[in-house]
Amino acid sequence: MDKIIVEGGHPLKGRVNISGAKNAALPILIASLLTEGQNTFINVPDLQDIKSTLLLLKHLGARVETYNHTVQIDCGGLCCHEAPYDLVRKMRASILVLGPLVAKLKKARVSLPGGCAIGARPINLHLKGLKHLGAAIELKHGYVEAFAPNLKGAEIYLDTPTVTGTENLMMAAVLAQGQTVLRNAAREPEIIALADVLNLMGARISGAGTSIIKIIGVKALRSVSTRIIPDRIETGTFMVAAAMTQGDIEILNCEPEHLNGLTDKLRLTGADVTINGKAIRVLGQDFISGVDIKTMPYPGFPTDMQAQFMTLMSVSNGLSLISERIFENRFMHVSELKRMGADISVCGRSAVVQGVSELSAAPVMASDLRASASLILAGLVAKGQTEVNRVYHLDRGYEDIENKFRKLGAAIKRVT
Ligand code: EPU
16 A cells, blocks of 8 residues: 655745646536536546546446546436445545436435545435425435436525535536525535536526525536636645745645635734735745634635644644534544644544644554645654555545655655
């Protein structure tokens, strides 16, 4: 199994290009299921989760071609309505095929994704919404079986603003008869990106990016050619890397507007953050102040940046209170950071981080995607050589991360 070895103590300097957003690309590629004809998506990141999605789409009968960050998908000949356990268990986002399959083929059989390291992650709201749209749903043998000869627009209230739940229901409602209103919808940039692509396909969606999304059903959707937005979490990870290493990084081809929550907090730590169009420059400082964060649905501080920010706080000159409000078990990185000398106490969904003057390198184990990134960040400043194991988590969501860090001056390598 691959591992990443990082030697700490090299300030990062230079420019880095941001890849397309994983969490925007996944639902957008899956939205092809709703169309006839060949779709072309550019700026698709080369990631394990994208490969898993394309495998699933092929299993459903899609014709898929990939070259140079471009993916072409033709779903004209869908022949299967089942997403099997073996494909879904590798990637929870596979549940996103449920809405489009029900809308297009009138039926779907999708394996229940189950829990994951960061929490139970139920899909009750996806199912509740589909039932409101008129689908008959049964849970049998670990699968969701949905049958919907006639989806009809409905008023749907989401108890919590779920990202993939909002996406699934938008994709089901675009072909339903009449108007659907999603209330307390998620407002993440990835929701807007999906709505934009669906509208380009001929859907009639308004309000994406607010908590009330209105969808007027149409008869059919056409194929499109479109570009995936930049990855805000990859951007944020490099911003934190600059702040941690007293580096000077210019992050190119990103969307600074999507990172207001993080930018504000980074400035409070003392980092110098300058925005210039689609670029962000972060200049780290010697003195890192302790700053509190609380993860919230967008536009609040993203849970997907909590682990990385905690690592920054572990070498701050102060105290920081970190509250995780989205997932109940997203502190798996804490025990590994503590093995590197961090001073962190966890109580329920909060962690108190007392900054230390130095981390010391250690072999560590990545538990999930963003935890893996936080351990690489820790390795960048720790004294000695850190060995990050189980990096397959990292390959699910960060494209070419070790090369990007190496070009910025990090001493980092992958050992196979
Ligand atoms: N929830 C429910 N019921 C549901 C759905 C969600 O109670 O039916 C709860 C969850 O348990 C959680 C909260 O709602 O407490 C928010 O979960 P959400 O559904 O928004 O998460 P998700 O859609 O499964 C997406 C991203 C995650 C990201 C979260 C939160 C994708 C493919 N995944 O997950 O990304 O952390 O939103 O922003 O878009 C990552 O990229 O590392 C990652 C985990």
